[in-house]
Amino acid sequence: MWMVAARRTVSVATRGTVRAVVGSQAWQGPSAARAVRVVSIMAVGGAGVLAHRRLLFRQLFDEDSFTYTYLLSDTADPTRSCVIIDPVDIWAERDSQLVRELALQPMWLMNTHVHADHITGTGILKTRYFPDAKSVLAVVSGGKADKYLDHMERLSFGDFEIEARSTPGHTNGCMTYVVYPPADQESDAPVLPLMAFTGDALLIRGCGRTDFQQGSAATLYKSVHEQIFTLPDDTALFPAHDYKGRTVTTVGEEKVHNPRLTLSEGRFVDLMATLNLPYPKKIDASLPANLVCGLQD
Structure with a gap:
């Protein structure tokens, strides 16, 4: 659980009841029986980070794979379109219930990459609940999707835009999705990422x-x-996983405090070669399933 300073945007999550405030509107309902983190945010760290009254945002958690799933929507969008990023198959019912309770319509079901530690919920969400939604992957991912993204290509939900930045290294098809708010029609200032x-x-x-x-x-x-x-530096960063209960960081924090990425490239490469990590326990099931949106014949 974490809370933000802005009065309009306090969010509290517990095992029994989840209550989130977005602008002046509140949503309240039962959470799943297992731990689910749900947050609605306007500020993280520096002044102005995520300070946009139109952004509806939820962060949900799978405690088996330590995976975060994200839900985003433009509250001013009359179509109620939304985006779901990195859904997990066993939580498809939870995610679909939240979407229905918030009266949203999924437009994009996006994965940051082809995962090896869990099966994506994209296929179930699309075939069972939201047939008009489009699955999204990097064009070089090798996986099946309705929409393939190239480096720097953009999608939109309402007046917000998502820029796909190719960030290979973990896999060839890794994408970082950067969210930009609607342009201020009364200002010539550049639109900075949230x-x-x-x-x-x-x-x-x-x-x-x-x-x-x-x-x-x-x-x-x-x-x-x-x-x-x-x-x-004040761009908020949300990862696909965290194993220590952390929910968010910023570019500025990681540039200073990340113990791996603050090393020189040579030392980083040497370190990564000596980790000797076991393979993910679900890799044999997850990889083939995720190449076909989590659905296998």
Whole structure:
């Protein structure tokens, strides 16, 4: 659980009841029996980060794989379109219930990459609940999807835009999704990003492994430094996983405090070569399933 300072945007999550306030509107309902983190945010760290009254945002958690799923919507969008990022198959019913309770219509079901530690919920959400939604993956991922993204291609939900930045290294098909708010029609100031979803490329005080799925430590180092660390320092970063109960970080924090990515490239490559990590316990089931949106014949 975490709370933000802005009065209009306090969010509290417990096992029994989840209550989130977005602007002046509140939503309250039962959470799943297992731990689910739900947050609605306007500010993280520096002034102005995520300070946008139109953003509806939820962060949900799978405690088996330590995976975060994200839900985003533009509250001013009359179509009630929304985006779901990195859903997990066993939580498809939970996610669909939340979407229905908030009266949203999923437009994009996005994965940051082809996962090896859990089966994506994209296929179930699309076939069982939201047939008009489109699944999304990187064009180089090798997986099945309705929409393939190239580096720097953009999608929209309402007046918000999502920029896909190719960040290979953990896998060839890793994407970081950078969210931009609606342009201020009364200002000529550039539109700066609110937040980015980094998948397994950059974790909070860590990074994804690079020893399988065409991984490359040198490539990952370049991806993070060239595509993520070049975002404004107060850009909020949300990873696909966290194993220590952390929920969010910023570009500025990771540039200073990430024990791996603050190393030189050479030392980083050497470190990643000596981790000797066991393979994910669900890799044999997850990889083939995720290549077909989590649905196998």
